[in-house]
Amino acid sequence: MSNDEEVRSYLRAAAALEGITLNEAQIDRLAVVFARNLELAQTVLTSPLDVRDELAPTYRS
């Protein structure tokens, strides 16, 4: 997702899958918040970490 229209399309589709229909004004507001989260996600996703770092239920003895 690199531009505003991609974000808006994603949000419409993701909300629809949750059973939520959003009007354009709601999409506008949501896109602003989501774009901020996207920026944070770029910071997080650039770290060179792999699946071994995920938490999982591990039984040790």
Add this chain to the structure above:
Amino acid sequence: MRNTDSAVGRVAAAIETIECRDGALNCFTQVTSRRAQAEAARLDESMARGASRPVLAGKTYAVKNLFDIEGEVTLAGLSLNAHREAASSDAVLIDRLQRAGAIMLGALNMDACAYGFTTENTAYGSTRNPHDLERSAGGSSGGSAAAVAAGLVDFSLGSDTNGSIRVPSSFCGVFGLKPTYGRLPRTGTFPFVNSLDHLGPFARDVRTLAAVYDAMQGPDSGDPACAQRPAEPTMAQLDGGISNLRVARLMGYFDVWAGPEARAASLNVAQTLGAYEEVELPSVERARAAAFLITAAEAGQLHMPALKQHYDDFEPLIRDRLLAGGLQPASWYLHAQRVRSWFRTRVLELMQQYDVLIAPATPFPATRLGKEWVELNGQRLPLRPNVGLMTQPISFIGLPVVAVPLKGAGHLPMAVQVIGAPWREDNCLRVAAWLQRSGAAYCEVVHA
């Protein structure tokens, strides 16, 4: 003249103080006077019969309104919840405090869903800072901190997901303890972010803080995240001093983003403790970003059913943040969890060299209610999410912290974080007690 030696007398005095002062402060959302009077009468009768004095006998307290109180509706700051059924029993921590002789006076205001740092709540109003009524009490446990600062209660309980105990401690100038993640059971409380939620107390002195904390410890099967560790009481070590503790001051991110008052507070405490070593944590900005994403995703999913049904009635300050979080791709959440694991490992390596780390609790003192932007490190930033700049990376990995209040340069207080290794709340409390004895820490009832 009222006899404040008796629990009944103390409760009557407390109710009178709340009636007289809370109109201006807006700390309480429910005052449970009848219950408090009944608890006080039972305690006095029990003492008159010769029963031993419980450790918190007659101490008055109140709880953030996300704790279940039997017979009351648990609001969690949301007016939508006002239509829910009343709680059928008390939260586990309330039950433990009652056994220790403390008397509960009611429920306290908070940011809706605990998603905020200012206790500005559209449905229940803003809680005002006792030091300056035009300023925020901090949040999300703002009612809890303000009620203690104003002397409405002896202590209170709050919750801390990203800083919601430590931020209001700093803004209101009271002691606050955020224990290790998993130390205190959350059974009977309304969740916010399951993998980050902590509960803890506020008080005006470290002795009360430690006594309340000790009374609440111990495992409980109702909270799967609660560690199966026996209680590890801290009171006996409070006066142990600090000579055998290795203390360092956090620099890097924690210095760069600190405003001048916060930087001075951290330096002042470090010097008072004789801590001249300075250390940096790695990739703190990334850790904070990951904490944001995890918070948004877990809280968004938690509230998704309510958002679907009642979007228009949901708290407007948070509904879009929750919905955006609930719609995040799974890859963001999973990668944020990997960052958490990596960051925790690096910080624990550092904690092998130090027992306690010092950092500011907030980047600045209490801000004016309604303020939207703040200037920090040469940048103009949205205020509300950035109040938690200093706290969020620490709770992200569940370390125990005592927020220690200091007298600020002006009329507003500030707190520093005294951060310990996992399960070493005792070290944090020892340092806090030493700072209070030395006069560096400062907290008294605000009569404004």
